[in-house]
Amino acid sequence: MYVRQLSVTDFRSYDEASLDLEPGVTALVGPNGQGKTNLVEALGYLATLGSHRVALDAPLVRAGAERAVVRSVVVRDGRDTAVEVEISPGRANRAKLGGSPVPRPREILGALRTVLFAPEDLALVKGDPSDRRRFLDELLVARYPRFAGVRSDYDRVLKQRNALLKSAAAARRQGGSALRTLDVWDQHLADAGAALLAGRHDLVEGLRPLLDKAYTAVSRGGGPVGVSYKSSLPDDVAETADRELLAAALAAGLAAVRDQELDRGITLVGPHRDDLVLTLGELPAKGYASHGESWSVALALRLAAYDLLRGDGGEPVLILDDVFAELDDSRRTQLAEVVAPAEQVLVTAAVAADVPEALTGARFDVEGGRVTRVR
Amino acid sequence: MYEGAVQDLIDELGRLPGVGPKSAQRIAFYLLAADPVDVRRLVTALTEVKDKVRFCTVCGNVSEEDMCRVCRDPRRDLSVICVVEEPKDVVAIEKTREFRGRYHVLGGAISPIDGVGPDDLRIRELMARLADGDVTELILATDPNLEGEATATYLARLVKPLGLRVTRLASGLPVGGDLEYADEVTLGRAFEGRRAIDI
Ligand SMILES: Nc1ncnc2c1ncn2[C@@H]1O[C@H](COP(=O)(O)OP(=O)(O)OP(=O)(O)O)[C@@H](O)[C@H]1O
Ligand SMILES: [Mg+2]
Ligand SMILES: [Zn+2]
Numbered sequence: 001m002y003v004r005q006l007s008v009t010d011f012r013s014y015d016e017a018s019l020d021l022e023p024g025v026t027a028l029v030g031p032n033g034q035g036k037t038n039l040v041e042a043l044g045y046l047a048t049l050g051s052h053r054v055a056l057d058a059p060l061v062r063a064g065a066e067r068a069v070v071r072s073v074v075v076r077d078g079r080d081t082a083v084e085v086e087i088s089p090g091r092a093n094r095a096k097l098g099g100s101p102v103p104r105p106r107e108i109l110g111a112l113r114t115v116l117f118a119p120e121d122l123a124l125v126k127g128d129p130s131d132r133r134r135f136l137d138e139l140l141v142a143r144y145p146r147f148a149g150v151r152s153d154y155d156r157v158l159k160q161r162n163a164l165l166k167s168a169a170a171a172r173r174q175g176g177s178a179l180r181t182l183d184v185w186d187q188h189l190a191d192a193g194a195a196l197l198a199g200r201h202d203l204v205e206g207l208r209p210l211l212d213k214a215y216t217a218v219s220r221g222g223g224p225v226g227v228s229y230k231s232s233l234p235d236d237v238a239e240t241a242d243r244e245l246l247a248a249a250l251a252a253g254l255a256a257v258r259d260q261e262l263d264r265g266i267t268l269v270g271p272h273r274d275d276l277v278l279t280l281g282e283l284p285a286k287g288y289a290s291h292g293e294s295w296s297v298a299l300a301l302r303l304a305a306y307d308l309l310r311g312d313g314g315e316p317v318l319i320l321d322d323v324f325a326e327l328d329d330s331r332r333t334q335l336a337e338v339v340a341p342a343e344q345v346l347v348t349a350a351v352a353a354d355v356p357e358a359l360t361g362a363r364f365d366v367e368g369g370r371v372t373r374v375r
Numbered sequence: 376m377y378e379g380a381v382q383d384l385i386d387e388l389g390r391l392p393g394v395g396p397k398s399a400q401r402i403a404f405y406l407l408a409a410d411p412v413d414v415r416r417l418v419t420a421l422t423e424v425k426d427k428v429r430f431c432t433v434c435g436n437v438s439e440e441d442m443c444r445v446c447r448d449p450r451r452d453l454s455v456i457c458v459v460e461e462p463k464d465v466v467a468i469e470k471t472r473e474f475r476g477r478y479h480v481l482g483g484a485i486s487p488i489d490g491v492g493p494d495d496l497r498i499r500e501l502m503a504r505l506a507d508g509d510v511t512e513l514i515l516a517t518d519p520n521l522e523g524e525a526t527a528t529y530l531a532r533l534v535k536p537l538g539l540r541v542t543r544l545a546s547g548l549p550v551g552g553d554l555e556y557a558d559e560v561t562l563g564r565a566f567e568g569r570r571a572i573d574i
Contacts, residue, residue, distance in 0.1 A: 156521050164487035181485055181493060184529045188521065 001076040001113065002344035003043065003317055010065035011087075012038035017371050025340070025361030028348045028371075036348040036366045040116065040319045042070045043346070046083050047114040048138050049093070049105055049148075052321075058089040074112045076314065083111045106152070110145035113316035115306040117323045121298040125285050129275035136276060139305050140199045143312065147199050154192040158267055161185040166265040186254045189270060194247035196271045197231075202241045204229045204276070207304050214303035218334050219296040225280055232273035295326060303338060318345045324354045332356050381407070433504070435480035435497050437462045445469075445477055452476045456504065457514040458530065460484050460523065464516065471563035476514075479504065484522040485529060493529060501530075505537055512540040514569060519544070531572045542569040 007018035013035045028036040037053070041060075044052055051060060061068045067088040074081050084096040085105060095105040102108060123131040140147045161182075168179050208227055215225040231237050233253040237246065253269040254261075261268050278285040278297055285297050309316045318339055324332050324347070336356035339345055349355050352363070363375040376382055381403060389399035406414055430436070431443035438444070445451060445465070455476030459465060465478050481496040504510065515530055517523035531541050544565040 153521060160487050160521065160525070167487060167490070181487075181525070181529055184485075184525050184532070185487075187528060188525055 001074055001314055001317065003072050003112070004075050004080065005071075005073040006039065006043055007071045008039070008042045009069040010062040011042050011068040011070055012060060012062060013369055014038060015062060015065075015369075017369070019364065019371055020373075021344070021346075022362060023344050025345045025347065025359045027352070027355050027359070027361065027363045028346065028366050029352050029355070029363060030350070030366035032350055034366045035369055035371075036350075037118075037321050039366070039371070040321050040346055040348055043072065043112075043317070044114055044116045044319060045087070046070055046072055046085060046108070047112045047142070047317075049085070049109065050138070052116050052118050052120055056089065057087050057093075060087055061089060072112065081111055083108050106145070106148040109141055109148050113142050113309055113314055114319055115302055115309065115316045116319040116321065117299065117302045118321040119323065119326060121302060121323075122294060124298045124301055125278060125289065125294040129273075132276040132278075133271070133274065135301065135305075136200050136203060137196075139308070140203050142305075142309060142316070143203070144199070147196070150192065150195045150199065154189075154196050154271065157185065157188045157192050158270065158272055161189055161267050162265070165261055165267065169262055169265050182258075186251060189267065190247045190250040190254065193250045193270045194243045197246045197250070197274075198241040198243045200271065200274075201229060201239045201246075203308075204239065206308050207301075210304035210307045211300055214307065214338075215296060215300035217338050218299050218303065218331055219293070220330065222280060222293060222296075225278065225285075225297060225300060227279075228277050230275040230277045232269045234269070292328070292331075296331065299323070299331075299335060306339075306342075315343050318342045320345065320347045322348055322350070324349060324356060333358070431480075434478045435462075435482060435500065436465050436478055450475075453509050455512045455514065456501075456510050457516050458501065459516050460518055460526075464518075467559075467562060468516065468566070471559050471566060473563045473566040474514075476512075481517070481526070484517055484526040486522045496526075498530070498533070502533070505534060505539070510539065512542065514566075515541065515543045515572060527572065541572050543572040544569050 002023045003021050005018070005020055007016075008014050009016055011017075017035075017039070019039070028039060030036055041051055041053060044050075045060070051057075054060070067086055069084065069086045071082065071084040074083055081097065082099055085108065086094045088094075093105045095102050095108045097108050097111060124135055137147070137151055141151065164182060164185055168182060204227060211227055212224045215223050229239055233249055234256050235249070235253070237249040240246065250270060254267075257268045267273075278301075280289050280293060280297060283289075285294060289297060306316060306318060320339065323335070327335065333356055336358040340358045345359065345361075347355055347359055361375075362373070365372050365374050377385065384406070385396075385399045385403045388394055388402050389396050391399075394402070406417075427439050428437050429439070429441075431438040431446055432441050433446040434443060436443040436445065438446075440447070452475045455474075456479050457468065457474055457476055458479045458481060459468065460481055460483055462480055465480065468474055468478075479497070479501050481498065481501075483491055483496055485491055485493060485496070505513070513530075513534060515527040517526045527543055531543075534541060544562075
């Protein structure tokens with residue numbers, strides 16, 4: 001698929017901007033702080049309903065405006081689909097698909113698929129478990145949009161259960177009734193958690209062979225890269241996609257830590273406490289890999305995600321935000337060669353010289369909030 | 376901030392569910408400009424609803440008498456009770472004409488975030504109704520969202536020792552929604568296809 005048109009209203013630094021795009025490579029070039037990342041961030045938002053830079057939506061709306069709108073026309077198998085989202089922080093976002101409003105924004109997920117590489121990706125290796133969980137869940141939703149519902153169900157059960165644990169701690173002292181419903185929430189948490197866990201396990205299995213291949217393509221040896229899912233359950237649980245098995249393991253895990261949970265007032269086991277462990281050779285990547293190696297592992301993760309998505313139809317749009325400036329010459333060339341054949345690639349760079357030759361294509365200059373096609 | 380009465384009205388309207396500060400302001404100024412006759416009609420409706428309408432002593436539905444219309448109707452099947460969250464759900468189900476038993480209105484769903492537990496719902500009253508032995512089937516028609524499901528699971532476990540047939544509306548209802556927004560045909564079909572609940 002490719003994006004034929006992207007336009008934004010009151011998004012980040014832009015009051016209004018519109019770009020006509022084509023398949024192949026397009027570079028957005030301009031000095032620092034001129035709004036290149038803002039544009040690709042807008043496109044990423046349409047694909048994931050989130051920004052790769054900030055957790056909350058407020059910074060996405062132009063200072064002084066109330067809401068932002070991002071619109072695009074996506075071409076897939078020769079057919080146009082208009083995808084639009086209106087971002088109103090603090091209120092419910094609204095979205096349109098093919099010009100018609102959808103009941104919930106998450107129904108546009110899947111209409112546009114992107115894989116976005118950005119300097120922030122280093123956190124996939126060096127950052128907290130939450131960065132890696134976000135990577136997994138975003139990829140899961142890109143592959144199977146129904147997981148957006150699974151995710152939000154799980155988050156909701158978790159919130160309810162944590163609220164209950166907090167009040168139950170007080171109730172336990174007074175001998176109140178709050179505890180009676182804890183079993184019910186355990187069951188719902190185990191069911192929702194099992195669905196999410198099954199999806200993540202299946203995903204990790206799909207990524208594993210692609211990851212090492214991708215690492216080899218962007219590094220010079222030092223592998224192999226390994227990846228495994230690290231569960232927060234007290235007893236090891238097999239990396240299976242069998243939901244019944246996982247629900248039983250989660251239920252048992254919750255039962256085992258119940259006293260601790262009541263003391264602390266939070267849910268201690270479940271997919272929200274899990275991690276993805278990346279290894280390089282014999283050692284964990286986090287804490288051991290060099291800066292350059294960490295970068296290569298992060299790039300490899302994104303490339304593997306791209307491979308996986310491409311493999312099951314609906315080739316995603318590749319977005320490379322400022323990544324070439326971070327790489328040495330040889331890895332720059334290697335990465336460029338790997339991504340050049342993609343159906344559509346958007347590249348941002350502060351100076352044109354940072355864009356490798358293999359990625360010569362259309363070019364827009366971005367300066368002072370104006371986007372001008374120059375090639 | 377406006378002066379005295381106008382601000383008081385805006386504040387009161389803003390307390391209503393689903394009315395934000397902006398809408399409260401819009402409604403207030405609409406009422407200010409409206410025909411006094413129209414406003415008086417609204418005032419009367421508000422006073423009457425508080426004076427005349429009570430809750431049915433049997434099922435908790437809204438009623439102008441001790442018992443609501445459904446509970447007074449001798450043709451209704453006494454062996455089945457359909458448990459719903461709110462009176463508006465009774466209205467939605469009545470429209471389908473699929474159900475001939477009686478109702479039990481809980482007054483909400485279990486939601487720890489909102490501080491609502493089993494003791495805040497009309498569950499004790501439900502257990503009292505089940506105690507006399509006339510009822511053989513309990514249909515759990517709480518909303519098809521997480522809180523509704525959790526409430527249904529809780530009730531199913533609670534009444535298990537009574538040995539009733541306990542059913543849940545069939546899926547097909549839009550998940551994550553409110554019962555009242557399901558269209559009549561879908562809701563009717565959900566009734567026909569109700570299934571025994573897993574606990
Ligand atoms: N909500 C907002 N309202 C107004 N301006 C904003 C908003 N959010 C960000 N900006 C401005 O946008 C600019 C950053 O744009 P962007 O991140 O796209 O830069 P860039 O062209 O990618 O730069 P670099 O080359 O440094 O990565 C900053 O100057 C910032 O002040
Ligand atoms: Mg940038
Ligand atoms: Zn009644």
